[in-house]
Amino acid sequence: MENNRRNFLKFAGVTVLGLGSLSLLDGLTSDDVIASAGQTSAEEIYKKGANALTAKRWGMVVDTRIITAAICRKMENACHQTHNVPDHANKRHEIKWIWDTEYKHAFPEKTDLFLAERFEHLPIPVFCNHCANPPCVQACPTQATFQRADGLVLMDFHRCIGCRFCMAACPYGSRSFNFRDPREAIKNENPEFPTRMKGVVEKCNFCAERLAVGKEPACVEASDGALIFGDLEDPQSEIRKLLKENYAIRRKQNLGTNPSVYYIV
Amino acid sequence: MLDKALKGSKSYWIWIFVLLGVIGTGFTFYLKQLDFGLGITGMSRDVTWGFYIAQFTFLVGVAASAVMLVIPYYLHNYKAFGRIMIMGEFLAISSMIMCILFIIADLGQPMRLLNVLLYPTPHSMLFWDMIVLSGYLLINLVVSWNVLDAERNSVPPAKWLKPIIYLSVPWAISIHTVTAYLYCGLPGRGFWLTAILAPRFLASAFAGGPAFLILLCxxxxxxxxxxxxxxxxQSLSKVVVYGSIANMFFFLCEVFVAMYSQIPEHLDHLQYLFFGLHGHGVLVPWMWTAMALIVSGIILLLIPAARKNEAVLAVACAFTFIGIWIDKGMGMVAGGFVPNPLHEVNEYFPTFPEVMIAVAVYGTGFLILTILYKVFVGVKEELAA
Amino acid sequence: MNDKPKIIIGLAIFVAVFTFPIWYNRGAAAPAPEVKLSEKAKAAKQCVRDTDYMRKEHMQLLDGWRDRTVRDAMRVYEVNGKEYVASLSNTCMDCHSNKADFCDKCHNYVSVDPYCWNCHTYPKEEKK
Structure with a gap:
């Protein structure tokens, strides 16, 4: 019911904005929805699963002291296998949720002429920062990308119109677009997670579907301890303890996006 | 009045059918894009907007430039522009329709376009862009049609049109301002992150739009x-040269800020466009061509003797129009995406199907423009007879 | 100006074309399809909601599941004291594993083409 009323108000808002031609459609739709809700006699409740992991604001710490190329491969495979990320031959159509890059690309504003040798060719895993102040969410014209109460920045693939405004807005290049049907490029389909269709944007979701059933993100599981996941707002959490004891940096902090991913260097 | 478009000479009908042929050919490529996805274009993970959005941005300017007729005529009582007012407004209408078509061509899921209305999102600039663009189209349709109808019946236009015409002035400014806001509010794109983007868009619009209108005249x-x-x-040509000089001035301000401050995020894009970056420079010849065209356009228009010769004027206007088309279209959009946020250089260039789809949209625009101008000229001829 | 015959002929053609679907299908309406239940669905006897509701409103139900799951992290749907994981692929299609005989039959009959399966998977044995 609450949803119906909200939808109705949104419709009303549109109508007020002078798009009168829509008012007809609006009347029909909201009547239908209300009527169907009226027929419902059953008690319906939506809730979280009993073992779901919850947090005030999810965050990640990447321990670059542990990272190796092999670990990066394992994490990437785990993520892309879990989420049915296609592997297109054409680089223009490439889709990636997590990948590794050199320090100078991960932190282009922090490049140094005399960089610590270890960082010269160290693979740095990069993925969506799940910013507290996400420019992509601000840009999206349909709220297809949105921020959940626990800080996750997610995609609603059902709603995305494929305008790619979010990709222009993301200062980290974390988003990919389905330039073609992804299905033919998925080798081993994971039946428990949907694929995408052509024409929508996708990105790392911090494994929202795994958190819901009490599991940590797939990359964290595959990381041999290089990735640590937890609640940034909980002073007792493991990641907060790590951040208290170690110097950590974030990507492009100067832009004010407030990323939730920290890199211990 | 539309019936006037149904009676025409043989060459009129040949032109119409040529346009229909162009539209039909391009549409087959669009069907292919619908089937395969946007992968048939040259766009990529790094350059996510390309030729379509470039044309969109450019044409918003052409549409907005109608205000360069409205202001002198309605606010300064410059009567001469009354004669061609409708031509400017009809150009705005067909440009607006092309803008909308380019947006649709660029969507990954065009069937879901109305989600923008279903989930109105005031914090998204695209939402506001949709409102101002559709509003501007409506204003121009109402105003031009009613004014022309009144002229045909030799009566003064209805009084209620006046406030709408006055509204069209800030509204025209708003369409290009909001279109600039699409770009200049994005934190990670140094090339666009400049407060002068909206003024520069307007200046280039007031050069390119009237230049095209002169050619149409x-x-x-x-x-x-x-x-x-x-x-x-002649009056329009002065508007063109003012606009073009303002555009170059704003551009040089940009160049100064980027080059003197030497902040890489701002400098890299300009370097990519004009000199190439890390060995990549597919747009370099295009950008220098654009600059040469715009500057020679300005020089020709500044010399009174040259400007007054209509053959030279036509060349100067074509230079200005094409120069701005390259600079504002390809340069502005692709230049902002290269290098990407990770400072990698992945270049963009449109593919053949992509260009064909764009040509079809232009064909549609020209078809609408032709029909509208046919009506306009028909009314004028009827009055003269 | 005597265009009466032309107008009448034009109108007649318009009406004929406009009503094409009606007279073309006259007396030949296809019978409503019988959906086939999988063994697992038969054994369960009752779906998430009663059959009548599911028949008429399953799309609204799925819409609710999708919004709550994707947007609000509410992935469990409780009705009449029973809990279900709100998932098309993993809950619905687990029982109704016969997409062709169950889903497609009706959808084809009413000529709707839901794009659920562009992304959501269904049991492999059904793939043809």
Whole structure:
């Protein structure tokens, strides 16, 4: 019911904005929805699963002291296998949720002429920062990308119109677009997670579907301890303890996006 | 009045069918894009907007430039522009329709376009862009059609049109401002992150739009019995040169800020466009061509003797129009995406199907423009008879 | 100006074309399809909601599941004291594993083409 009323108000808002031609459609739709809700006699409740992991604001710490190329491969495979990320031959159509890059690309504003040798060719895993102040969410014209109460920045693939405004807005290049049907490029389909269709944007979701059933993100599981996941707002959490004891940096902090991913260097 | 578009000479009908052929050909490529996805274009993970959005941005400017006729005529009582006012407004209408078509061509899921209305999102600039663009189209349709109808019946236009016409002035400014806001509010794109983007968009619009209108006037004079007028054309040419100089001034301000401050995020894009970056520079010849065209356009227009020669004027306007088209279209959009946020250089260039789809949209725009101008000239001829 | 015959002929053609679907299908309406239940669905006897509701409103139900799951992290749907994981692929299609005989039959009959399966998977043995 609450949803119906909200939808109705949104419709009303549109109508007020002078798009009168829509008012007809609006009347029909909201009547239908209300009527169907009226027929419902059953008690319906939506809730979280009993073992779901919850947090005030999810965050990640990447321990670059542990990272190796092999670990990066394992994490990437785990993520892309879990989420049915296609592997297109054409680089223009490439889709990636997590990948590794050199320090100078991960932190282009922090490049140094005399960089610590270890960082010269160290693979740095990069993925969506799940910013507290996400420019992509601000840009999206349909709220297809949105921020959940626990800080996750997610995609609603059902709603995305494929305008790619979010990709222009993301200062980290974390988003990919389905330039073609992804299905033919998925080798081993994971039946428990949907694929995408052509024409929508996708990105790392911090494994929202795994958190819901009490599991940590797939990359964290595959990381041999290089990735640590937890609640940034909980002073007792493991990641907060790590951040208290170690110097950590974030990507492009100067832009004010407030990323939730920290890199211990 | 539309019936006037149904009676025309043989060459009129040949032109119409050529346009229909162009539209039909391009549409087959669009069907292919619908089937395969946007992968048939040159766009990529790094350059996510390309030729379509470039054309969109450019045409918003052409549409907004109608205000360069409205202000002198309605606010300064410059009567000469009354004669070609409708031509400017009809150009705005067809440009607006092309803008909308380019947006649709660029969507990954065009069937879901109405989600923008279903989930109105005031914090998204695209939402506001949709409102101002559709509003501007509506305003121009209402105003131009009613004014032309009144003229045909030899009566003054209805009084209720006045407030709408006045509204069209800030509204025209708003369409290009909001279109600039699409780009200049994004934190990670140094090339666009400049407060002068909206003013620069407007300046280039006030050069490119009237330049095209002059060319249209010259064509109309040649192929019809209606003469848009020498004074009108000369006045427009002054608008073009003011706009073009303002555009170059703003551009040089940009260049100064980027080059003197030497902040890489701002400098890299300019370097990529004009000199190439890390060995990549597919747009370099295009950008220098654009600059050469715009500057020679300005020089030709500044010399009174040259400007007053209509053959030279036509060349100067074509230079200005094409120069701005390259700079504002390809340069502005692709330049902002290269290098990407990770400072990697992945270049963009449109593919053949992509260009064909764009050509079809232009064909549609020209078809609408032709029909509207046919009606306009028909009314003028009827009055003259 | 005597265009009466032309107008009448034009109108007649318009009406004929406009009503094409009606007279073309006259007396030949296809019978409503019988959906086939999988063994697992038969054994369960009752779906998430009663059959009548599911028949008429399953799309609204799925819409609710999708919004709550994707947007609000509410992935469990409780009705009449029973809990279900709100998932098309993993809950619905687990029982109704016969997409062709169950889903497609009706959808084809009413000529709707839901794009659920562009992304959501269904049991492999059904793939043809």
């Amino acid at each position: 010259l064509i109309v004079r040649r192929v019809t019995n209606f003469d848009p007028g020498r004074e009108q054309i």
